[in-house]
Amino acid sequence: xxxxxxxxxxxxxxxxxxxxxxxxxxxxxxxxxxxxxxxxxxxxxxxxxxxxxxxxxxxxxxxxxxxxxxxxxxxxxxxxxxxxxxxxxxxxxxxxxxxxxxxxxxxxxxxxxxxxxxxxxxxxxxxxxxxxxxxxxxxxxxxxxxxxxxxxxxxxxxxxxxxxxxxxxxxxxxxxxxxxxxxxxxxxxxxxxxxx
Numbered sequence: 001x002x003x004x005x006x007x008x009x010x011x012x013x014x015x016x017x018x019x020x021x022x023x024x025x026x027x028x029x030x031x032x033x034x035x036x037x038x039x040x041x042x043x044x045x046x047x048x049x050x051x052x053x054x055x056x057x058x059x060x061x062x063x064x065x066x067x068x069x070x071x072x073x074x075x076x077x078x079x080x081x082x083x084x085x086x087x088x089x090x091x092x093x094x095x096x097x098x099x100x101x102x103x104x105x106x107x108x109x110x111x112x113x114x115x116x117x118x119x120x121x122x123x124x125x126x127x128x129x130x131x132x133x134x135x136x137x138x139x140x141x142x143x144x145x146x147x148x149x150x151x152x153x154x155x156x157x158x159x160x161x162x163x164x165x166x167x168x169x170x171x172x173x174x175x176x177x178x179x180x181x182x183x184x185x186x187x188x189x190x191x192x193x194x195x196x
Contacts, residue, residue, distance in 0.1 A: 002185055003032070003033060003052075003053060003054055004053050004055065004184065004185060004188045005052040005053070005180050006051055006052075006175070006183060007026075007030055007175075007180045007181075008047070008175040008179050008180075009046075009047055009050045010178050011122070011177070012024065012045065013025065013026065013028070013044070015038050015043075015044075015050060016038070026038065029178050030052070035054040036054045037053070037054070038051070039052070039053060039059050039062050040062065040143060043149075046162040046163070047121070047163045047164070048073075048074075048172055049166065049167055049175075051188075055185070058192075061193070065142070068141035068142070069168050069192065070139050070140070070167075071140050071141075071164060071166065071167050072164070072166035073137070073162060073164050074118065074135060074136075074163045074165050075135065075136050075137075075138055075148060075162050075163075076125060076133050076134070076135050076161035076162075077135075077152050077160060078159075079132060079133070080132045080134055081134040081136060081155075085155040085156060086110070086136070088155045089151055089155055090106060091106060092104045092106050094154070095154055097144055098145070102144060104140075104142070104144070104151060105141060105142050107138060107140045107141070108137075108138070109138050109139075110137045111135070111136050111137075112134075112135040112137060118163060119176050119177050121177075125160045125161050138151070149162065168192045170192065
């Protein structure tokens, strides 16, 4: 039987069920059937939306680069980000990957006027009175290793906090870190691929 769960992965939790010494994994928090696994991943120090399933077709359709799916990240960066930096992000920047330099695809980047309503993080981001922070929204159609962090660092505004808020039409709305919601195939596929 195919099962589909959306979760809000907390900070400092590995996107895997297999144990790793000294680190929390999804198994410590989420009770799902043994054949269910995450589609893609979020870094240990990132938070937010992750899909868990035993549907191999879904895994292929979401992760294969031939299909592009918009992912929206809410990013708190160090410093008061300016329009020049946002324009650089929109146009694409060159980041380093294991196999060499990589030019990121053009994307959408916006600055939040007011910080978004996000759950408290434990431990919180270190507060520094004399250094402002900004929240931005990045919408990407690719997902290279630590891409968002590398992109914001490249334009001079290192990432302090990173939350994946949305994959296509599935969001973290109504979820807190550690929450899980089960969907059926039709609910998930209609929001991801527009299929009934």
